[in-house]
Amino acid sequence: MRDIKFQLFEWLPTNELLTTERYSQFDRGDVEMVLEEALKLAQEQLAPSNKDGDTVGARLENGRVFMPKSFHAAYQKMCEGDWIGCINNPEYGGMGLPGVVGTAINELFFGANMSLCLTTLLTRGASYLIEKFGTDEMIKLFCERLYKGIWAGTMCLTEPQAGSDVGASKARAIKQPNGRYLIQGEKIFITGGDQDLTENIIHAVLARTPKAPEGTAGLSLFMIPKIRVKPDGSLGEPNDVVCSRLEEKMGIHGSPTCSLVFGGNNGCEAFLVGEENHGMKLMFHMMNPARIEVGLQGEAVAAATYLAALDYAKTRLQSRHWTRFKDHEAPQVPIVEHPDVRRMLFTSAAYVQAMRALLMQTSFYIDMTQVTAGEEQERYQSYVEVLTPICKAWASDWGFRVTEWCLHVYGGYGYCSDYPAEQYMRDAKIAAIYEGTNGIQALDLVARKLPAKGGKPIRELLGKAEATFKKLRGDPQFMEPAWMLGAALKQIEDISKGLTKRPDAALVVVLNSVPFLDMIGDVLGAHFLLDQAIIARTKLQGLLEADGVKTEDKDALRTYLQGKAEAAFYHNKVQAAIHFAYRVLPQVTARAVAIRAGEMGPIDAVM
Incomplete structure (x- = not known):
């Protein structure tokens, strides 16, 4: 929670955001109180039911899906607190909080119980589609009931023959005299497609009308209630x-x-949302926020895994301290004292902070699109569009790797169900796959998002990283990490310019889109952490001066940091930025070498 508050209020200008008309009903005290309540809910209701989700699971009986009993009480608490629509329109039952605050809240929730919170993610998305594009009738019937969690929502795209190739969908929609449509078809891999937490489910479905063109251009968007809804909002027949x-x-x-x-x-029977054949365009208004939240799932589960592993490492006694390894009379020490364990834990912590920063910065830009207009609004929106596939892919990929490293902290116990590490790792993996695989995200980035507006948005975003490099390149403490950041930026620039001159440029780009996305994610992560480290160092220096601690006295400084949590937090922020730069930025150069070489083994291989 401490780093969440740091990123919200000491790094990002959230306080300024709260002075805008849209969010002026909240101040920092309100937000901190909301976060504490969210943490309490996560710890007391969501986390205790997470194990049941894994061991009991959802079950299908006679065409109905039943959720674990413990999920019901936890879900009800989420509804009672209006948490599902916490960032949505108060007119329809939402709290109206800034999106960046919602990101902080949902990190706590996803980290506590990812399975349960997938239902709330899609409910928010379906209701937002209706609010933005639905008729007055649909808004009246559905929005408040969805934001309040009385009903749930889903997103139905995939069919047996149409996975990533959504345009191959065959579900059919036939218009009826009353203006509604009759739908026929099958959808698969539908998260929360049925459950017994809510009395109704509203499915957002893509289907094709009889004379629609082929491909995604012929898809229309429909809202399909599981139970028909009468004009007064009461439920009718299945x-x-x-x-x-x-x-x-x-x-x-x-x-x-x-x-x-x-x-x-x-x-x-279904309700048409918007116009026929505009379904895919409209669905992106649900898909893109969902992609950011899927990246958040990767980061949130990684954060939860790290905290659990750190707690375990502080209590698990094993082997002698490395400074007394040959002393057979020396006592066993907590494994957190062993250098390799510390490396795994601290690398995990640095990645979690970097992923959190990427997601919060992107969410803040989304908020800025809500409180600005004209060219300024367009600029923030262009940043969001570039960062969305990076949020989804980079955070979910490296979030999974963090769960892997943290599982190793437990040794053999990590592989067993006695501890939560193995469940976290299994749960986290899906984030790299659904809502568009990370390979699809990388292709979207290099083919659509980077060239958008002549490349101006990505140049401006990387320009912020370059500004961090220039600010720190002469700083005694941060000089080397800064120059590593500068070198990594140069690699991205050289690759971007050099590829266009190659005769095989198109193939090289699609073959290397994933490592190129990683290069950008690594650079942004390092930039964010170094930017935060500047703030943390200043705050730490203030504490040291106030308490009369001299940094030259290393023993006194260490003792002070061990006894003062706030000072230790800022100290660790500085160390995390340096560690991330040394451990991650060299990988940017390594990937650039492989891309620049134009190596074609995967293409030339016989498979």
């Missing part, structure tokens, strides 16, 4: 939506991943 299968998965067992059959008896 709407011919059937769960035919639950997937058996590696992780997130508490989240039902469903196959849904719509209109098996030709009785599935």
Whole structure:
């Protein structure tokens, strides 16, 4: 929680955001109180039910999905506190908090119980689509009930023959005399496609009308209630939506991943959202925020895994201290004293902070699109569009790696179900796969987002990293990390310019889109941490001066840091930035060497 508050209020100008008309009803005290309540809910309700999600899981019986009993009480508490729509329109039951605060809240929730909170993510998204593009009738019937959690929402894109290739969808929509549509088709891999937490579920579904063009250009967006809704909002008869299968998965067992059959008896009625054939364009308004939240899942589970591993390492006694390793009379020490364990833990901590910074910065830019207009608004929106695939892919990939490192901290126990590490690792992996695989995110970045607006948004974002380099290149403490950042930026620039001159440029780009996304993520992460380290160092120096501690006296400084949590926090922020630069930025150069070489082994290999 301390780093969340640091990033919100000491690094990002959230206090200034709260002075804008849109968010003026909140001040820092309000936000901190909300965060403390969110943490309490996460610790007391969500986290205790996480194990049930894994061991009991969701189950399908006679066409109905049943969730673990402990999920019901936890979900009800989320509804009672209006947490599901915490960042959404108060007119329809939301709290109206800034998105960057919602990111902090949802980090706590996803880290406590990812399976349960997947339902709330999609509910927010479905309701937002209706609020933004639905008719007055739809808004009145659905929005408040969704934001309040009385009903839930889903997103239904994938079909057996149409995974990443959404344009191959075959679900059909036939317009009826009353203006509604009858839907027929099957959707698979639908998160929360059925459950018994809510009395109704509103499915956001892509389907094709009879004369629609092929591909994504012919898809329309529909809202399909599981139970039909009467004009007064009360529930009517079932709407011919059937769960035919639950997937058996590696992780997130508490989240039902469903196959849904719509209109098996030709009785599935749907509401058209927007115009026919505009469905894919509209669905991106749900998909893009969801992609950022999927990246948040990777970071949140990584953070939870790190904290659990750190706690374990402080209490698990094993082997002698490394300075007395040959002394057989020396006592065992907590494994947190062993250098390799400390390396795994601190590298994990640095990555978590970098991922958190990326996600919070992106969320802050989203907030700025809500409180600005004209060219300024367009600039912030362009930043969000570039950062979205990086948030999703970089945070989910490296979040998973953090769970792997932290599992190693436990040794053999980490591989066993006695401790939460193995569940965290299994749960985290899906974030790199769903909501568009990370390979798809990388292709989207290099093919669409980087060239957008003549490349101006990415140049400006990397320009902020260059400003950090220039600020610190002569700083005695940060000089070497700064020059490593500058060198990494130069590698990205050289690759970007050099590839366009190659005759095989298109193939080299698509073959290396994932490592290139990683290069940008690494540079942004290092930039964010160094930027934060400047603030942390100043705060630490203030504490040291106030308490009369001399940095030249290393023993006194160490004793002081061990006894004062606030000073230790700032000290560790500085060390995390330096550590991340040394351990991560050299990988940017290594990837650049491989890309520049134009190595074609995967293409030339016979498979």
